[in-house]
Amino acid sequence: xxxxxxxxxxxxxxxxxxxxxxxxxxxxxxxxxxxxxxxxxxxxxxxxxxxxxxxxxxxxxxxxxxxxxxxxxxxxxxxxxxxxxxxxxxxxxxxxxxxxxxxxxxxxxxxxxxxxxxxxxxxxxxxxxxxxxxxxxxxxxxxxxxxxxxxxxxxxxxxxxxxxxxxxxxxxxxxxxxxxxxxxxxxxxxxxxxxxxxxxxxxxxxxxxxxxxxxxxxxxxxxxxxxxxxxxxxxxxxxxxxxxxxxxxxxxxxxxxxxxxxxxxxxxxxxxxxxxxxxxxxxxxxxxxxxxxxxxxxxxxxxxxxxxxxxxxxxxxxxxxxxxxxxxxxxxxxxxxxxxxxxxxxxxxxxxxxxxxxxxxxxxxxxxxxxxxxxxxxxxxxxxxxxxxxxxxxxxxxxxxxxxxxxxxxxxxxxxxxxxxxxxxxxxxx
Amino acid sequence: xxxxxxxxxxxxxxxxxxxxxxxxxxxxxxxxxxxxxxxxxxxxxxxxxxxxxxxxxxxxxxxxxxxxxxxxxxxxxxxxxxxxxxxxxxxxxxxxxxxxxxxxxxxxxxxxxxxxxxxxxxxxxxxxxxxxxxxxxxx
Ligand SMILES: Cc1ncc(COP(=O)(O)O)c(C=O)c1O
Numbered sequence: 001x002x003x004x005x006x007x008x009x010x011x012x013x014x015x016x017x018x019x020x021x022x023x024x025x026x027x028x029x030x031x032x033x034x035x036x037x038x039x040x041x042x043x044x045x046x047x048x049x050x051x052x053x054x055x056x057x058x059x060x061x062x063x064x065x066x067x068x069x070x071x072x073x074x075x076x077x078x079x080x081x082x083x084x085x086x087x088x089x090x091x092x093x094x095x096x097x098x099x100x101x102x103x104x105x106x107x108x109x110x111x112x113x114x115x116x117x118x119x120x121x122x123x124x125x126x127x128x129x130x131x132x133x134x135x136x137x138x139x140x141x142x143x144x145x146x147x148x149x150x151x152x153x154x155x156x157x158x159x160x161x162x163x164x165x166x167x168x169x170x171x172x173x174x175x176x177x178x179x180x181x182x183x184x185x186x187x188x189x190x191x192x193x194x195x196x197x198x199x200x201x202x203x204x205x206x207x208x209x210x211x212x213x214x215x216x217x218x219x220x221x222x223x224x225x226x227x228x229x230x231x232x233x234x235x236x237x238x239x240x241x242x243x244x245x246x247x248x249x250x251x252x253x254x255x256x257x258x259x260x261x262x263x264x265x266x267x268x269x270x271x272x273x274x275x276x277x278x279x280x281x282x283x284x285x286x287x288x289x290x291x292x293x294x295x296x297x298x299x300x301x302x303x304x305x306x307x308x309x310x311x312x313x314x315x316x317x318x319x320x321x322x323x324x325x326x327x328x329x330x331x332x333x334x335x336x337x338x339x340x341x342x343x344x345x346x347x348x349x350x351x352x353x354x355x356x357x358x359x360x361x362x363x364x365x366x367x368x369x370x371x372x373x374x375x376x377x378x379x380x381x382x383x384x385x386x387x388x389x390x391x392x393x394x395x396x397x398x399x400x401x402x403x404x405x406x407x408x409x410x411x412x413x414x415x416x417x418x419x420x421x422x423x424x425x426x427x428x429x430x
Numbered sequence: 431x432x433x434x435x436x437x438x439x440x441x442x443x444x445x446x447x448x449x450x451x452x453x454x455x456x457x458x459x460x461x462x463x464x465x466x467x468x469x470x471x472x473x474x475x476x477x478x479x480x481x482x483x484x485x486x487x488x489x490x491x492x493x494x495x496x497x498x499x500x501x502x503x504x505x506x507x508x509x510x511x512x513x514x515x516x517x518x519x520x521x522x523x524x525x526x527x528x529x530x531x532x533x534x535x536x537x538x539x540x541x542x543x544x545x546x547x548x549x550x551x552x553x554x555x556x557x558x559x560x561x562x563x564x565x566x567x568x569x
Binding site: 030031033363364366370373396424425 | 454502
């Protein structure tokens with residue numbers, strides 16, 4: 001599995017950026033002065049797509065589109081083949097043992113709801129506990145709140161340390177034989193914090209709990225090894241991610257689930273394709289993954305997600321990681337030059353390609369609006385992590401998140417843009 | 431400055447970056463609302479940043495006085511446009527004025543996100559409801 005870095009050319013960010021048409025078009029909006037392309041720093045919300053993904057979607061639509069798993073005719077058969085090839089590409093990419101463990105969903109949110117409902121709805125009992133953490137995205141909070149309320153289980157929150165990592169020193173207090181599920185993010189969408197999933201998985205398994213990983217943020221940046229077979233790490237039980245953060249289309253995502261669990265748990269949505277037999281008074285279920293793929297899949301998007309996985313694998317997650325770490329280091333260094341700026345999250349060693357910050361005396365929304373004028377696209381707000389912002393003691397932050405196509409010049413534009421914004425918001429105040 | 435002056439100024443500027451600066455300046459000039467008025471009741475929902483608004487009915491002549499505030503300077507600028515249009519106006523005048531029309535003459539409709547527009551329209555709906563009630567009381 002290890003790739004020989006010496007045989008591959010160094011990461012050429014200009015060439016990579018060249019693969020993304022949207023990043024090479026001058027902005028034409030009537031609200032941006034110079035016709036520069038944007039400095040796109042919101043990949044954590046949704047990444048841009050390379051030409052090969054766009055082409056793949058078009059190719060399906062233009063050359064062989066049909067519904068999946070239904071037709072024997074050429075188009076139908078071709079779609080089935082392509083979907084299965086994508087499934088197997090994804091299985092390999094995230095280290096699943098078999099392709100049956102890869103379920104196509106509409107995204108991370110649906111994947112996590114699927115687990116909370118279809119697993120939680122059957123296996124959670126009154127008195128059981130589900131453990132989540134203070135750094136979760138709402139998608140990994142609300143489904144568990146709902147499942148716990150329905151089943152009479154208790155939701156607990158693992159606190160963070162001062163430097164905004166999971167407080168592992170208190171894990172034993174929260175992860176106990178009562179815990180039936182540890183639902184945790186592998187990378188915080190606000191702090192960038194990378195969590196020690198293998199250790200968390202081992203500790204969960206030690207007390208008889210399962211672990212469900214929200215991998216929406218980490219999959220595009222770090223190697224994922226769900227079954228632990230590549231790196232001799234502890235396997236996880238469920239893992240969720242979205243296509244659109246991985247340079248793929250929207251509307252498609254993945255749930256990885258351990259095969260035996262997928263067989264035992266309830267189905268999620270009922271409908272076509274997920275059944276084995278439908279009688280008047282009951283139905284029986286198809287085997288996974290079909291059991292969880294009721295109705296028509298996002299076929300075109302799923303096949304194009306296969307192209308995105310190939311694209312990312314082609315660049316190499318090791319090289320992507322090296323590139324993004326360098327960017328992140330540069331971003332921290334440059335942002336530190338702005339007075340009153342606080343970056344939330346741990347030091348570089350423990351975080352991925354995300355910088356969330358506030359600046360004293362400047363509202364996040366104003367900063368984002370003024371950055372937009374300079375063609376610098378960032379996100380502001382609570383980033384679907386209200387409980388975390390409460391812990392941080394701020395209502396909103398600005399988030400710059402990086403992807404394969406970002407370069408130091410994007411960070412320079414961010415810093416320039418912030419200076420521009422502060423001159424307008426603060427300096428003129430007196 | 432009247433709203434017509436502002437429309438003319440925005441038209442002359444033409445450029446969103448410059449218009450933004452004007453809005454920020456207006457935001458800075460907007461007087462602060464005292465903290466004890468910033469409650470759950472006075473909060474305008476549907477806004478990304480916090481926005482608060484208080485409407486008081488004053489008599490002789492009958493008019494509605496508005497106070498509004500936000501954490502964000504640009505939003506304060508927009509609030510000050512709304513106040514320019516609606517504050518210290520009679521209920522009749524308020525009911526006859528459509529702020530959306532003014533925002534579109536300012537060209538702002540192109541630059542405001544749907545979320546921001548919703549927030550502003552929630553606020554305007556509240557002002558108009560108060561105006562309608564005041565008219566009802568009067569008759
Ligand atoms: C950590 C995390 N979890 C879940 C999600 C939800 O992903 P989606 O909206 O694709 O379902 C996101 C996306 O913002 C995320 O960052």
